[in-house]
Each structure stands twice: as structure tokens, then as C-alpha cells.
Amino acid sequence: MNRKEILIELKKVLAPYTESKAMLDGINEQTDLIKDLNINSANLVDIIIDAEAQYNIEIDFDAAEKMYNVGNCIDVISEKINKPA
Amino acid sequence: MNNRVVITGLGVVAPNGLTIPDFLHAIQNGISGIRFVPEYADLKFNCQVSGIPEFEWEQLHNYITETSLYGLKGKGIAYGIKAALDAWTDAGNEIVSEETLWETGCVFGSSVADTDVIKIAITRVDAKESKKLGSRVVEQIMNSGITAYISGRLGLGNKIINNSAACATGTQSILMGYEYIKYGMAKRMVVGSSEYVDRYVFGGFDSMRVLSRKFNDEPEKASRPMSLSAGGFVPGSGAGALVLEDLDFALARGAKIYGEILGGSTNSGGQRNGGSMTAPGPEGVIRCIREAMADSTVTAADIDLISGHLTATIADKLEIENWSRALNRTGGDFPFVNSLKSMIGHSLSAAGSIETVAAVLQLKYNFVHPNLNLEDPIPEILDIIGANNLPTAKVDKVINTVAKANFGFGDVNSCLIISKYKNN
Numbered sequence A: 001m002n003r004k005e006i007l008i009e010l011k012k013v014l015a016p017y018t019e020s021k022a023m024l025d026g027i028n029e030q031t032d033l034i035k036d037l038n039i040n041s042a043n044l045v046d047i048i049i050d051a052e053a054q055y056n057i058e059i060d061f062d063a064a065e066k067m068y069n070v071g072n073c074i075d076v077i078s079e080k081i082n083k084p085a
Numbered sequence B: 001m002n003n004r005v006v007i008t009g010l011g012v013v014a015p016n017g018l019t020i021p022d023f024l025h026a027i028q029n030g031i032s033g034i035r036f037v038p039e040y041a042d043l044k045f046n047c048q049v050s051g052i053p054e055f056e057w058e059q060l061h062n063y064i065t066e067t068s069l070y071g072l073k074g075k076g077i078a079y080g081i082k083a084a085l086d087a088w089t090d091a092g093n094e095i096v097s098e099e100t101l102w103e104t105g106c107v108f109g110s111s112v113a114d115t116d117v118i119k120i121a122i123t124r125v126d127a128k129e130s131k132k133l134g135s136r137v138v139e140q141i142m143n144s145g146i147t148a149y150i151s152g153r154l155g156l157g158n159k160i161i162n163n164s165a166a167c168a169t170g171t172q173s174i175l176m177g178y179e180y181i182k183y184g185m186a187k188r189m190v191v192g193s194s195e196y197v198d199r200y201v202f203g204g205f206d207s208m209r210v211l212s213r214k215f216n217d218e219p220e221k222a223s224r225p226m227s228l229s230a231g232g233f234v235p236g237s238g239a240g241a242l243v244l245e246d247l248d249f250a251l252a253r254g255a256k257i258y259g260e261i262l263g264g265s266t267n268s269g270g271q272r273n274g275g276s277m278t279a280p281g282p283e284g285v286i287r288c289i290r291e292a293m294a295d296s297t298v299t300a301a302d303i304d305l306i307s308g309h310l311t312a313t314i315a316d317k318l319e320i321e322n323w324s325r326a327l328n329r330t331g332g333d334f335p336f337v338n339s340l341k342s343m344i345g346h347s348l349s350a351a352g353s354i355e356t357v358a359a360v361l362q363l364k365y366n367f368v369h370p371n372l373n374l375e376d377p378i379p380e381i382l383d384i385i386g387a388n389n390l391p392t393a394k395v396d397k398v399i400n401t402v403a404k405a406n407f408g409f410g411d412v413n414s415c416l417i418i419s420k421y422k423n424n
Helices: A003-017 A021-025 A041-055 A061-065 A070-082 B020-029 B038-042 B075-090 B115-126 B145-154 B169-182 B199-207 B247-252 B282-296 B315-327 B348-365 B379-385
Strands: B005-013 B034-036 B049-051 B104-109 B188-195 B238-246 B259-268 B305-307 B336-338 B401-408 B412-419
Touching: A003 A021, A003 A041, A003 A070, A041 A061, A041 A070, A061 A070, B005 B020, B005 B075, B005 B169, B005 B247, B005 B348, B020 B348, B038 B199, B075 B104, B075 B145, B075 B188, B075 B238, B104 B145, B104 B169, B115 B199, B145 B188, B169 B188, B169 B238, B169 B259, B169 B348, B169 B401, B169 B412, B188 B348, B238 B247, B238 B348, B259 B282, B259 B348, B282 B315, B282 B401, B282 B412, B305 B348, B315 B379, B348 B401, B348 B412
Parallel strands: B104 B188, B305 B336, B305 B401
Antiparallel strands: B005 B238, B005 B259, B034 B049, B188 B238, B259 B412, B401 B412
16 A cells, blocks of 8 residues: 555544544645644544554554654554554 | 522423424423333333433534544433533524633533443453543543533533432532522523433332333333322433523523523432432421522412422322422412423433423413323322312413422432513
8 A cells, every 4th residue: 555545545534533624635744633634632542543443553652652744644554554563 | 699590591302302392392292202112121121111312413413513423422411412502502692602601601410421431441441452442431431521512512611510419410400500690600501411321220220129110011101100000210311401691691682581590409308307318308308498489589379380300109299298398288279280200201310400491481381281191190199289280281371480399319309499580
């Protein structure tokens, strides 16, 4: 799965947690989850739980801390997919 | 400081109506919301009927944000949000305020935090999967979840309190809101209570042998307050909510006024002299009713209607005796008495707020709603108050003043005196 494919999948994971649907449609690797998508910081754990289920991976605490914008999310997910736990 | 407190908004989630117009129609026409619950038969409950609102999750779409609705599993919270926001808009307010409303608070009661959500947590944690619980469990299993959702949505900045006093919860929450406005601590309060009776709470009452069990085949006959053939109460779910306002605050914004809370009281019999964990002591009940009248400066003769607690257990007879002693009225001189539980069952902590909404509607629209299933009143009740005060069909009559009381486990009592608003 390449970065573009991961981004398309990631949109679906993020969708339930943002009211900014128009912003979500146009996300790119620089989009910040909290500042741009107005996602409640408490919901970042829900996004991680959903991403784990979506990609069948495990995201540990250290990796999770990096997931604050779309680019970092894709970094973490693509790394985990390529090296399954 | 003794500010007058008026009622400017109503909301309800009841087994026989999810909107105020539907609920008004139901209570005027004696429409029952009691249904057979197949799950309760599977669970081998003695009582297999319940009052369950016809609530669907999509009904909340216009109430809270989609992100907030996603992951909301607690039905007690859901009922409370719907009732409270309906009351808020009924009072002529917008749902979303940009600024915090410092003059407005919320007292919303509940008896049990949502056990469906607790069950999800128990199942996950016991399966060693606590990391999959996510962020939405704690906010829904805390008792104050209901007030957190309501106050957050409306931006309320005054006192935000979750109260709990078993079956006296709903009347108590209204009383607390009334007191904050009366004594100048708030200008406006969103008050009420909600209850979602799930299988575990239901099972606890079923095991106490206090629930109706002889009418599982005829659900609408199962809740029979004051009836000789009553054999226990029917648990129900729902929520009721009111917007209370300082009179001047309401007048200044041109709000419509349903009625006025004249006064009230909440106390306990101390579980002494006939009072116990499960039974209300007569002395506490009588004091509570008399204190409510003293607080409101009405006399017993002013009361046109008693909206009783009257659950359909052996306590009904004693309750009527207590009312009669508290008011010092008997026979044909006694006020009308009705029990909404004959239509919707006993929704525990929500009972007081739903019944208060019904009481306010009877005041506003000048009627006394019927008591269902009262073809055979308990003879000792008739000895005290006669039959004419126990309507089995709607009575059209000017109602100026209603006494509304509820009595809960722990020997706690709450009584409100509500009247028409008179500009004097």
C-alpha cells in the first residue's frame, strides 16, 4: 500500500471524529489533526484504536505520540504495515 | 432574596410520547406506554413488561454534533440530552451559544450510571483488551455524564450538578434548580432527570418481588396504582426536563410562561418510625408536604390536584393516608389524585421530572389526566378520600395548584407546589 492509498483509507478512519467534513475532503500530508480538522485531542486514542483495527497493526505509545498530522500518521502506518508486529 | 421562579420550557422522553404535543395527547387520552418485553421472558423475570420510549439514535442527529453522537452508547444520557434540549428550544432558546452562559446552570439527576456502557468496559477489561476501550467510556459511566453532555452542548456556566435520590431524584432536581434561582444564585436552570432501566437494574427489582407479574399477557393493565388487584410496579425508562427562570429574566426576554414553582421541600424520615431503606416513614412524608406548602405560602385548601408517587405497591394505601394527614382533608373535600405511572410505569429517577412535566401540562391546559386500571380501587383508600377524586377518565377542570411528590429508597422525600403564573 503506497502513501496515497494509505491517505485514502485514513480519511475513512478520521471521518467520525471531525465536524470539518470539507477540510477532511482536502487533506494532505501537512494537515494537522487537532488544528486543521478540529479533532478533540481525547479522540486521538480512538483514531489509533480504529487505525490498528483498519490496518491490523499495533501502534505503541512512542509511535502514537508522533501521530499529530496526516503525514506522520502515514509514516507510522506504512512502517507498521511493512514490518508486521 | 426571594425571586419568583417560573417554568418556561418543557421536554420529555416518555414511553407514551417523545414530544410535548404527543405526550399531552397521550396523557389526555389515557394512552399506555407499557409493552411486553420478549427479552425479559427469556431472562425468566417475573415481570416481563416495561415502559420503554420509542427512541431511536438517529433522533439525536439534530441535538449533538455527529462526532459526539458517534460513540455515544448510554441511553440514559441520550434520553436526558433529548429532553433537556427540547425544553431549551421550547423555552425559545437557540441550542448553540458562542459564549458561556454564566447565569444559567443545570441540575439533572440519575440513579444508576449507564450499565450498558459499564458492561462494555467490564467485557473488554476482563478480556485483557482495556487498550481498545477508547476515550468515550469514562464520560458515559460517570454519574455526571448526563449533566456534562447537556451543559457542554448548551454552554452553561452556572452550577452544574448531578443529583441522585432514588425515586425522589426528579422532583429533587427541580427543587434544587428552583432554590438556586429563588435565592439569586442563578437566573435560569435546566432541570430534570433521566433513567434507562436495563436488564440488570430491572433484575434487581424483580428479585425483590416488588414488580407487577400477573399481567404479562396484558401489558397495558400491568401498572395499576391504587388498584386492589395491583401486584407491584412496572419499571420504565425516560427523561423529563424543564427550564426554570427568574421571573424578571423570563419577562425581559418575552418568554412564554407555563406556570410557577411556588415552593417545595426535600427531606428524609431518617429511616426511623416506619421509615426504612425501602419504605417512606409517614412522619417524614407529612413534614415534607407541609414544608412544601409553608415554603410556597399556599394552604392545603388551595391544592386542586395531587400528582402522587403511587407506584402500585402496598405503599399506595399509606401514601394516600399520609397525604390526607398532611393536608387535613378527607372524602369529597380531597383534591383530585392521579398517578402517571398507570400509563408509563415507574421510571425511578426520571419519574419525578416526567410527572412534573405532566403536572405542568394539566395546569396549563386545565385537565386531570385519567388513572388507568383503577376499576377496583383499594377499599381503604376509598374510606379516606372517596371515589370521586380518583378519575378514570379525563376531567376538564380549572387547575390552579398542583402538589407533586415522590418518595425514594433511603426514606428520601421530595415535594413541589406548582401553580398557574399569576401576574400580581
